[in-house]
Amino acid sequence: xxFFLETLxxxxxxxxxxxxxxxxxxxxxxxxxxxxxxxxxxxxxSALTFVSLQEHGIPFLQSLLLTxxxxxxxxxxIERAVLRPLMNRSQITLFMATLGLSFILEGxxxxxxxxxxxxxxxxxxxxxxxxxxxxxxxxxxxxxxxxAVLVTVLALLFNKTxxxxxxxxxxxxxxxxxxxxxxxxxxxxxxxxxAGCAGLVAGLLWGARQGxxxxxxxxxxxxxxxxxxxxxxxxxxxxxxxLIVGAAENLAEVxxxxxxxxxxxPWFAYFLxxxxxxxxxxxxxxxxxxxxx
Amino acid sequence: xxxLARPAVAPEALLAVHDIExxxxxxxxxxxxxxxxxNKGAIVALLGANGAGKSTTLKAISGLVTADRARVSRGSIHxxxxxxxxxxxxxxxxxxxxxxxEGRHVFSQLTVEENLRSGGFLxxxxxxxxxxxxxxxxAWFPRLKTKRKTQAGLTSGGEQQMLAIGRxxxxxPTLVLLDEPSMGLAPIIVEExxxxxxxxxxxxxxxxxxxxxxxxxxxxxxxxxxxxDTGRIVLSGTAQELLQxxxxxxxxxxxxxxxxVPATRAE
Numbered sequence: 001x002x003f004f005l006e007t008l009x010x011x012x013x014x015x016x017x018x019x020x021x022x023x024x025x026x027x028x029x030x031x032x033x034x035x036x037x038x039x040x041x042x043x044x045x046s047a048l049t050f051v052s053l054q055e056h057g058i059p060f061l062q063s064l065l066l067t068x069x070x071x072x073x074x075x076x077x078i079e080r081a082v083l084r085p086l087m088n089r090s091q092i093t094l095f096m097a098t099l100g101l102s103f104i105l106e107g108x109x110x111x112x113x114x115x116x117x118x119x120x121x122x123x124x125x126x127x128x129x130x131x132x133x134x135x136x137x138x139x140x141x142x143x144x145x146x147x148a149v150l151v152t153v154l155a156l157l158f159n160k161t162x163x164x165x166x167x168x169x170x171x172x173x174x175x176x177x178x179x180x181x182x183x184x185x186x187x188x189x190x191x192x193x194x195a196g197c198a199g200l201v202a203g204l205l206w207g208a209r210q211g212x213x214x215x216x217x218x219x220x221x222x223x224x225x226x227x228x229x230x231x232x233x234x235x236x237x238x239x240x241x242x243l244i245v246g247a248a249e250n251l252a253e254v255x256x257x258x259x260x261x262x263x264x265x266p267w268f269a270y271f272l273x274x275x276x277x278x279x280x281x282x283x284x285x286x287x288x289x290x291x292x293x
Numbered sequence: 294x295x296x297l298a299r300p301a302v303a304p305e306a307l308l309a310v311h312d313i314e315x316x317x318x319x320x321x322x323x324x325x326x327x328x329x330x331x332n333k334g335a336i337v338a339l340l341g342a343n344g345a346g347k348s349t350t351l352k353a354i355s356g357l358v359t360a361d362r363a364r365v366s367r368g369s370i371h372x373x374x375x376x377x378x379x380x381x382x383x384x385x386x387x388x389x390x391x392x393x394x395e396g397r398h399v400f401s402q403l404t405v406e407e408n409l410r411s412g413g414f415l416x417x418x419x420x421x422x423x424x425x426x427x428x429x430x431x432a433w434f435p436r437l438k439t440k441r442k443t444q445a446g447l448t449s450g451g452e453q454q455m456l457a458i459g460r461x462x463x464x465x466p467t468l469v470l471l472d473e474p475s476m477g478l479a480p481i482i483v484e485e486x487x488x489x490x491x492x493x494x495x496x497x498x499x500x501x502x503x504x505x506x507x508x509x510x511x512x513x514x515x516x517x518x519x520x521x522d523t524g525r526i527v528l529s530g531t532a533q534e535l536l537q538x539x540x541x542x543x544x545x546x547x548x549x550x551x552x553x554v555p556a557t558r559a560e
Contacts, residue, residue, distance in 0.1 A: 181386030181415030
């Protein structure tokens with residue numbers, strides 16, 4: 001029983017790492033209907049920026065702030081140079097634009113800051129912790145708390161501030177938002193900046209775990225099943241989707257893995273996502289349009 | 294609410310649309326040669342059948358044509374004496390033109406109150422001012438107050454129309470472009486909405502340009518009217534003149550399309 005609990009809790013906590021990545025996608029998808037393929041590249045770019053600043057001897061907090069500044073500038077530049085000229089184009093056009101953007105960002109990041117693997121130390125010890133009789137990873141606990149804080153901050157932003165209500169208004173009905181004077185370009189800049197910051201948080205945690213390098217941009221591929229399961233339009237969905245994927249992966253590896261030769265972690269999430277596509281294509285928390293009949 | 298009874302002083306042009314042509318996707322001509330005027334403090338009806346170009350004309354005025362991949366390819370639009378060509382819709386909203394879209398377009402996932410608040414954002418109001426403006430809207434539409442915490446998508450059609458108008462009023466507009474407010478609503482609700490529009494016009498001197506298929510109700514509350522047919526103005530005059538004009542209904546059946554009709558102008 002204790003072993004089962006450990007496997008489950010370990011999986012759930014690891015899942016929040018996926019959620020962190022997925023949140024960035026949800027933000028941009030909600031506000032502009034674009035599946036931002038460049039989210040992984042943004043994650044790599046921001047983590048690399050942070051590590052490079054640290055290597056130059058800049059203290060933690062200053063490095064973090066400077067990285068956020070770089071992200072905001074980047075978001076404004078992306079909106080101006082990529083999104084605005086393509087406004088009102090089809091979704092596939094915008095998707096292809098973000099695909100191109102991801103390669104540019106990855107190339108730029110590695111060209112400017114180097115392609116070698118960099119160690120990132122956030123000062124979190126990865127020693128196991130005993131909660132009662134259950135062993136938990138301390139690092140995972142920190143990651144989960146970070147996700148919780150991030151979600152709380154975003155929830156407050158979305159529900160209590162003018163910017164948040166404007167964001168939701170744009171997500172709901174772009175034309176109506178325009179008609180009452182909401183500045184769409186400004187909203188997009190803010191959303192990309194916020195998504196970039198969410199990417200930074202995810203990038204730092206993933207970077208601390210597996211080193212900051214090119215492969216960091218590939219964690220987005222793990223966010224896809226999370227989004228399919230949780231729904232593309234819900235931050236809560238991203239969290240729950242991440243938890244489900246994390247727990248399912250861990251449990252499947254331990255209990256199903258041995259009977260089919262093991263090594264099912266890399267693909268089990270996608271299998272789960274396929275099942276969800278059949279049963280619940282909008283995801284668990286995907287917004288279905290409210291319509292009066 | 295101050296009751297500003299506007300005397301019939303020399304009418305000033307609030308909006309002057311001159312001979313505009315609107316093309317969608319660089320290929321489809323939706324409006325060809327529409328000219329119209331809205332004077333300060335007036336309610337002007339823009340009448341016509343489905344597809345006559347009413348919505349496109351309104352979108353050209355509010356700048357929202359650009360969001361539909363269309364553009365004004367000829368002619369000019371002046372609001373308060375200034376040419377609006379190339380001005381973004383959110384800037385026009387700031388200058389005082391607000392567009393209530395056909396089919397309401399409330400933010401269905403937001404609550405009624407959040408919808409209203411969103412209309413006040415462009416003026417960057419302080420908390421207290423925003424509350425005061427909300428109460429002002431609730432005074433006009435008491436029904437909205439009882440539903441303030443309800444998700445807008447779950448309210449009735451009439452309530453959504455009131456909400457869309459209320460949200461637009463939160464921008465404190467000079468000119469409201471109201472597209473087909475009667476669509477899909479019971480006659481009694483339509484009447485109620487037009488009464489409120491006329492009242493708003495009288496007491497707060499907000500001007501309205503109302504696109505409608507429902508000729509009768511529109512002309513009973515409007516001062517002036519224009520009739521659109523296949524992208525052209527075919528008739529114009531005071532509401533009284535248009536009501537008495539026998540052939541008005543013909544345009545809805547397409548009977549007189551193409552025929553030369555003397556446009557009576559009374560300004």
